[in-house]
Amino acid sequence: MEEIKERKKRKRESRVHKIAGVSFIIVLVLFLTINILIPDQEFSEKENRSLTQRPDISLGAVSSGKYMKQFESWQSDQFAFRQFWVVLKTKVSYLEGERKSNGVYKGKDHCLLEEIKEPDKESLEENLEAIHTFHAAHENIPVYMCLVPNAANVWEDKLPALAVVRNQDEQLAYVQKKLEGETNWVDMKKNLVKHKEQDIYYHTDHHWTTLGAFYGYQAFAQAAGLDTKKAEGMKPYAAAGGFNGTLSSMSGYETGYEEPMYFYYSDEMPEVVLQYVQQQTKTATWYDSSKLKEKDKYAMFLGGNYPLIDIRTTSESQEVLLVLKDSYANCFLPFLADGYREIVVVDPRYYYGNVNDIMSNYGITQVLFLYNMNTFVEDNNISGVLENE
Structure with missing residues (x-):
């Protein structure tokens, strides 16, 4: 009798295993089919970034291993219902005690903090050498370096317990030493730390807020000898709607959290006209x-x-000021209006012209590099723009 019961039990278990195996194969084939049928997306609005496209296969790319890296990146970016799986994985990992997802820490007070990036040593050295060469070619023109520390550096107290981050202070000190005597170094961190109890960075996005940019402006204005009275009279006005930034989309954390955004304005500040040169359009507002x-x-x-x-x-x-920048400069620039007759803004990630031509054609009298540190240590475009002949 016991033998018969054991035999029936084994049959039931075998049937369950077969059903589970067949179900797994069906689901796998279904997802493979969906991923083949759904066309690649070029851009993720939620993450505000371009997505990896299907790589071209070649003997050289395969033998070097480059193709497989690109293929893995493509699969990761183009996987069907990717955002759903990111959020699901994040929630499961959070229940298991994990407080980091896709390079983003879930900190205190609803704060998401991007990890401190490891420098791309080759790109960084090329950029520093290009800045050295650029300064030598325009040695009579003041060059200001404003490198903004990221939130994980200034808001260390908001990081989750036991979080281990790279030392961004060492990175800043290294760049400062390499450019010593060639540029006017602006200590952006000092004023930000002084006001760290305020919302100087967004909670769900990697950018600083306009308030943080204002404190950065104060540091630059002191170094450049600008009169700050009119800029300090600018008042914050809340923009319509709540903001949930790219760090939330990347990580799957705080997807329902919305925070305010502010623009600053004063009738006392000079009027402006912004000309988008390549687009051949103009506007009379910063916003x-x-x-x-x-x-x-x-x-x-x-x-x-x-x-x-x-x-x-x-x-x-x-x-006349030339600004070489990343997106941290976008909310910073309005504070400069009273200090300059003209501000020429170049984003090396998208600009392919000759900066030396800009120096002469626009009669540049000062130069400002304004980057967040994470971008600066990875960017491989700065040297190309500065050395472009």
């Missing part, structure tokens, strides 16, 4: 309110990132 209807609301500042913007002001100053 594009139409972007508030989109996922990337940070694009409200300047309307987003563009290769070359020529900004004319009604300031009495005769100084």
